[in-house]
Amino acid sequence: xxxxxxxxxxxxxxxxxxxxxxxxxxxxxxxxxxxxxxxxxxxxxxxxxxxxxxxxxxxxxxxxxxxxxxxxxxxxxxxxxxxxxxxxxxxxxxxxxxxxxxxxxxxxxxxxxxxxxxxxxxxxxxxxxxxxxxxxxxxxxxxxxxxxxxxxxxxxxxxxxxxxxxxxxxxxxxxxxxxxxxxxxxxxxxxxxxxxxxxxxxxxxxxxxxxxxxxxxxxxxxxxxxxxxxxxxxxxxxxxxxxxxxxxxxxxxxxxxxxxxxxxxxxxxxxxxxxxxxxxxxxxxxxxxxxxxxxxxxxxxxxxxxxxxxxxxxxxxxxxxxxxxxxxxxxxxxxxxxxxxxxxxxxxxxxxxxxxxxx
Amino acid sequence: xxxxxxxxxxxxxxxxxxxxxxxxxxxxxxxxxxxxxxxxxxxxxxxxxxxxxxxxxxxxxxxxxxxxxxxxxxxxxxxxxxxxxxxxxxxxxxxxxxxxxxxxxxxxxxxxxxxxxxxxxxxxxxxxxxxxxxxxxxxxxxxxxxxxxxxxxxxxxxxxxxxxxxxxxxxxxxxxxxxxxxxxxxxxxxxxxxxxxxxxxxxxxxxxxxxxxxxxxxxxxxxxxxxxxxxxxxxxxxxxxxxxxxxxxxxxxxxxxxxxxxxxxxxxxxxxxxxxxxxxxxxxxxxxxxxxxxxxxx
Ligand SMILES: Nc1ncnc2c1ncn2[C@@H]1O[C@H](COP(=O)(O)OP(=O)(O)OP(=O)(O)O)[C@@H](O)[C@H]1O
Ligand SMILES: [Mg+2]
Numbered sequence: 001x002x003x004x005x006x007x008x009x010x011x012x013x014x015x016x017x018x019x020x021x022x023x024x025x026x027x028x029x030x031x032x033x034x035x036x037x038x039x040x041x042x043x044x045x046x047x048x049x050x051x052x053x054x055x056x057x058x059x060x061x062x063x064x065x066x067x068x069x070x071x072x073x074x075x076x077x078x079x080x081x082x083x084x085x086x087x088x089x090x091x092x093x094x095x096x097x098x099x100x101x102x103x104x105x106x107x108x109x110x111x112x113x114x115x116x117x118x119x120x121x122x123x124x125x126x127x128x129x130x131x132x133x134x135x136x137x138x139x140x141x142x143x144x145x146x147x148x149x150x151x152x153x154x155x156x157x158x159x160x161x162x163x164x165x166x167x168x169x170x171x172x173x174x175x176x177x178x179x180x181x182x183x184x185x186x187x188x189x190x191x192x193x194x195x196x197x198x199x200x201x202x203x204x205x206x207x208x209x210x211x212x213x214x215x216x217x218x219x220x221x222x223x224x225x226x227x228x229x230x231x232x233x234x235x236x237x238x239x240x241x242x243x244x245x246x247x248x249x250x251x252x253x254x255x256x257x258x259x260x261x262x263x264x265x266x267x268x269x270x271x272x273x274x275x276x277x278x279x280x281x282x283x284x285x286x287x288x289x290x291x292x293x294x295x296x297x298x299x300x301x302x303x304x305x306x307x308x309x310x311x312x313x314x315x316x317x318x319x320x321x322x323x324x325x326x327x328x329x330x331x332x333x334x335x336x337x338x339x340x341x342x343x344x345x346x347x348x349x350x351x352x353x354x355x356x357x358x359x
Numbered sequence: 360x361x362x363x364x365x366x367x368x369x370x371x372x373x374x375x376x377x378x379x380x381x382x383x384x385x386x387x388x389x390x391x392x393x394x395x396x397x398x399x400x401x402x403x404x405x406x407x408x409x410x411x412x413x414x415x416x417x418x419x420x421x422x423x424x425x426x427x428x429x430x431x432x433x434x435x436x437x438x439x440x441x442x443x444x445x446x447x448x449x450x451x452x453x454x455x456x457x458x459x460x461x462x463x464x465x466x467x468x469x470x471x472x473x474x475x476x477x478x479x480x481x482x483x484x485x486x487x488x489x490x491x492x493x494x495x496x497x498x499x500x501x502x503x504x505x506x507x508x509x510x511x512x513x514x515x516x517x518x519x520x521x522x523x524x525x526x527x528x529x530x531x532x533x534x535x536x537x538x539x540x541x542x543x544x545x546x547x548x549x550x551x552x553x554x555x556x557x558x559x560x561x562x563x564x565x566x567x568x569x570x571x572x573x574x575x576x577x578x579x580x581x582x583x584x585x586x587x588x589x590x591x592x593x594x595x596x597x598x599x600x601x602x603x604x605x606x607x608x609x610x611x612x613x614x615x616x617x618x619x620x621x622x623x624x625x626x627x628x629x630x631x632x633x634x635x636x637x638x639x640x641x642x643x644x645x646x647x648x649x650x651x652x653x654x655x656x657x
Contacts, residue, residue: 053549074555086546090568099564100554147550 002064002077002154002187003029004050009059011045019045021211023059032181032188036198037208038234043191044159046208050189051080051157063154074103076155079148083160085140087132087147094128097147111150118146121180138169145180158190162197174200195235199223207231227357229350232279238310238323241285243278244352247271254278258317264293266344268358275352282310282325284346292341297322299336304329311338400634407431407627414623426624434628445599447629450607454586455636457603460523461585462578469532469577470570474562476533477540478548488537495530499591507594517598526591532577539573540566575648583637604633 004027011020019042027033035043048054050061052073060067068076087096094115101111119125122142132140141161148156161177162170178201181188192198198205199219207214207222207230215227219235226232232240245254245262249272254262262278270276278293288294296315303310311324311332324340332338349358406420408427414420435447475481476488499506506525515521543566551561567574592606599607608629 048549051549051553053552073549073553078553080550080553082546082550084544084546086544086550088547088550088565090565090571099551099556103555103560147554 003027003062004155004187004189005060005062005065006046006050007060007062009046009049009061010057011042011049011054012057019211020049023213025206025213025216027187027189030185030187032178032201032203033190033206034198034202034204035189035191035206035208036193036195036234037214039193041208042211043193043208047080047157047159047189047191050155051078052076053080074100077153078155078157079151079153080157080159081141081144081148081161083163085132085144085164087140087143089132092129092131093124093135093143093146096132096143097150100147100151114150114152115146118149121149121183122146122176137165138173141165141173142176145177149180149184153186155187155189156184158188160192161190163192163194170197177201195237199235207234209234225357226279226348229277229279229355232348232350236281238282238325240279240281240348241322242320243315243318243322244320245276245278247274247276256317257319260317262293262295264344264347264349265291266347266359268349270349270351270358274358276358277350277352277355279348279350280342280346282323285324285340285342288339288341292343293347295322295340295342297324297338297340299332299334299338301334302330302332304331313338400631403627404631407624407631409624411621411623411625415621430624430628431632434625434632445602445607447604447607447632449600450602450604451632451636453601454603454605454633456519457522457588457592458582458586458636458640460519461526461588462581464523464527465529465532465581465585466574466577468527469529470536470567470574472533473536473540474566477537478558478561488533491530491533493530494528495534499526503590503594506591510595517596517601522592522595522601526585526588529581532581535577536570536573539570543569572648575644579641579644579648582640586637604629608633 006023006025009020009023010018012018023046035046037043045054049056052068052071056069061069063076063078088099091099097115097118098111101114115128116125119128122145124139124142124146127135127139127143132143135143141164144161162173165173174197177190181201190197190201202219204216204218205222206216209230215222215231217227222231222235226235226240229242233242243254243256243262245256247253247268247270248255248261251270251272252264252267254264254276256262264278268276280293280295285295285297286292297311297313298315299311300313300321303312306329308328309326309330311326311330312321313324314321324338347359350356351358402419402421405423406414407430409420409424410426410430413424435451438444438446472491476484510516510521510525513521515524547565548561551565556564587605588603589605592601592603596602596606608626
């Protein structure tokens with residue numbers, strides 16, 4: 001159980017690549033933090049610095065108020081689960097779990113109890129004498145978690161632990177992980193590039209892009225008030241509709257590429273003529289009324305998913321394709337024009353250049 | 360149903376007959392090849408069961424004679440050479456010591472060298488590797504005189520360490536272990552670091568067990584290589600009690616050639632004895648090798 005604090009942490013790799021450029025946040029005791037972002041944005045680098053596997057170029061990492069920059073990974077009281085499991089192939093499941101404890105010179109009886117306890121939690125009892133090669137992917141990942149659990153660490157670190165598994169197993173293990181977090185009440189830091197995983201697991205999400213932290217917040221914070229166009233685009237599926245334009249004279253309308261105006265039911269606090277991106281999520285498009293911004297969607301094709309229907313289409317003067325998500329089964333014809341609206345709460349305005357939120 | 364079967368029959372028998380011919384052809388080639396390899400050895404074995412007079416008069420024999428036990432007993436236990444201090448058993452032991460010492464020494468040294476090169480970032484590490492690697496191009500014969508000088512000035516002539524140590528530095532071994540270590544996933548090292556394993560523990564607990572198959576393969580190659588060493592033992596050993604089999608056979612033949620009839624039977628028996636241990640090692644470790652290959656997966 002521990003706080004983890006990152007104080008303006010930077011990482012520059014020996015080849016000069018700046019993988020993390022100023023990470024500054026605090027993870028609270030018992031929190032489930034998910035680090036999310038596209039491939040190559042520096043998530044693993046950040047996690048590995050917390051683990052002690054990578055040197056910190058600048059700034060401090062604190063675990064429970066003690067600076068651990070120069071502390072050996074084994075002495076940080078952390079445990080890590082790797083994407084490819086990293087089990088010792090020549091050791092049985094039991095030996096895999098025992099290895100770290102043995103190196104701590106823990107008493108044999110204590111090791112045995114801890115392994116038993118972990119095996120029970122993870123339903124691994126019948127596999128204890130097997131080698132990792134004789135296990136399925138899901139079982140191996142559970143062993144990797146077992147190896148972490150038996151250490152009773154202050155902080156659990158996970159680097160995309162589920163991404164080598166098939167979708168069904170991933171969902172199942174996701175639920176197990178959530179339950180595990182509840183049981184252990186430990187601090188979890190979890191890296192993924194899968195936004196669904198992030199949304200469903202996290203107490204708070206840290207979203208990164210190109211070595212920068214874009215936003216830190218609860219899943220709903222990120223969903224309802226994305227701080228930048230990047231976040232808006234990353235969270236949510238299908239992705240948010242983005243309409244490019246220029247802020248009009250009254251600061252309450254946007255001129256689209258073809259000269260037509262998109263009236264906004266809100267005033268924007270930015271200079272007239274600013275290039276802006278107007279965003280609205282596909283599921284937030286509703287019937288047009290006088291209270292909403294108006295969109296004219298020409299239906300292109302329809303995806304019927306059963307529980308809901310995604311309508312793909314386009315609008316004159318808008319470069320990007322637009323999507324509309326409806327609950328239940330619908331079947332609009334291709335070519336049909338739908339008059340849709342988005343109310344003020346569901347409109348997101350971003351500066352086109354900086355990507356920052358304007359409303 | 361019957362229709363289908365009758366129409367199927369002519370179609371299937373044709374390719375079957377073709378396959379059979381190919382099978383026979385393949386086997387014929389393989390059998391001829393094996394015979395070419397095995398027959399000389401077999402002839403040595405059968406011939407080694409005759410007395411010298413018969414061999415001298417009638418040449419190579421294809422069937423077993425009645426002198427088998429006598430010849431081998433003589434080869435193994437009768438002292439020969441100038442000084443009458445060395446028998447076949449002694450030479451066999453010397454050869455085994457050289458073979459094992461050579462193989463084990465090479466494996467230990469090259470594993471440690473490869474470990475240093477792969478896992479420790481030190482200055483000139485890569486340079487060190489390439490220097491080691493280029494010595495691959497220099498055979499023992501090139502450096503044999505300086506090696507001899509060193510061993511002699513250390514007073515290690517006619518001793519096992521003198522016989523073994525100068526040979527155990529191995530560029531080949533270092534190279535193979537380096538390639539192998541580089542194929543071990545990085546995360547394994549990181550997991551071990553988090554598990555509190557230092558460099559020494561990681562080597563002993565993780566790398567060595569993972570290298571089992573590699574070690575077995577190296578052992579086969581190196582043992583046979585060491586066993587067959589001729590030039591170095593010839594230079595190194597003047598004391599006959601230190602002779603190895605490979606070196607000893609010729610020496611003993613030379614002495615006995617001076618007597619009435621060359622000791623053919625004895626020489627052949629010794630040749631067979633000299634052949635057996637490498638073959639045994641290959642057979643023994645091969646099964647191990649295959650087992651390791653099929654069982655482990657990283
Ligand atoms: N040892 C290294 N030397 C130089 N650059 C590196 C090194 N390791 C990683 N990088 C670079 O740093 C950036 C961040 O890498 P990192 O592994 O943290 O990405 P990631 O966010 O975990 O991506 P992924 O989702 O693909 O795992 C990448 O652009 C990568 O190329
Ligand atoms: Mg990564």
